Amino acid sequence: MNNIFSFRFNAFVTLNIVSLLLISSWSYGATREYWDLLDQWVFDATNPLLNELRGAWSWFWAVLSIRIADLIPFFFILWFFYAKGVIFESKDRFSGFIGFALLGVVTLFVRELLDFYVECNNLNRASPTVLIGDAVRLSLMYPDFGLKDFSGDSFPGDHAAVLFTWLGYCLFFARNKWTPWILFVVILFIMPRLMAGAHWMSDIMVGGLGTALTTLAFGLYTPLLNTPQKILNKIINRILRK
Template identity: 35%
Template structure:
């Protein structure tokens, strides 16, 4: 039986852990301070008017980004992300790493939830969170007004931090941590691309992703990069899910997938 290679750090790296948390804190502080926030908001406005403004005079372009902001495409994006974790080579993973990697990504999502709630509460109390740019800046191309036939997301009453971006950044960081390869660099490019729809539609500010999403990703990934804690938790979670994986592997056709046959 092949012993799965670890997908998380197996040792304590206190300097790396502290440095990562410090970078996240400084990034958030740069947005929380009055001077820093004005700089970030200037960038936000430039990004919004450049991306959202490009939709006004190009109907096919507007249709494309409208569809990219639908729940159907969000679901498809989630499926694509999971494919990188359950097929060997697609995300640079080896066959016997797939179950540990898939379970590990689920674990990171669970670890990020309380951090997301803490950041959201802080942002609300500090006045950092508010309506999306499509509700505050003019002119704004709203999919609901120009393309009502497409059920596209184009606004949010509270947009910080960017949940969509934080999940994508954790996914990219996780794959790059496990292995740096052409496949994982392609995944990084895909992750950046999948963050763009919310920026084009104006449902998120650039800082929702660059500050909020990045802070969440860094604090979450620090447990994978610089401590063995995530590795310990992942082994326990994998032990609990292994019977379920074995049961699913008995389903005809599904059981032929490499995910359910790591030793072959």
């Protein structure tokens, strides 16, 4: 997997343009009101169900909103990397995981830039459970769980950014019978923060997806990661041999 990433102009430009369009439409003018309407509609459609379907439904989303539950998608990601022929063949699995780890660093950098942009333009906002007084709160229904269902600054959706980035990384290398299962895992573990009211829909579809698209553009469609991936591969393989 040496020098797998190269500059591909069309893909690089397309991903960045889509990301910029998403963020611009959320940031400015009349288009923002449509995102606000979507946010309110999704919240009104999902939040009352936590009370109306109190029991297995609310308990399920409460469990997935516990902080330690964030490790569950990580284990899924590890398994998809490790399983032979799902994304990589045996000889490429380790190098493939290193590439994704480096992509995570790019994600963090892009996320910080987006956060700086939001701060400079005073676009910060809290979770719906903070701003809407009669919101159903899972943390009040299950006080012993120690779950997180609110944030003073909910944009962008960090979990969504990582999961969308992972989805794009998998699709870059393999599109096979496992792709629907990867998509299912992404959707499943994006949903808890939305269902719990910790995020608005636009935090996920603008912040999370926008961050992922820019990350994928620079990480997969430029040679940015080739050298660090090669160096890390050599270092870690040398350690493992010893």
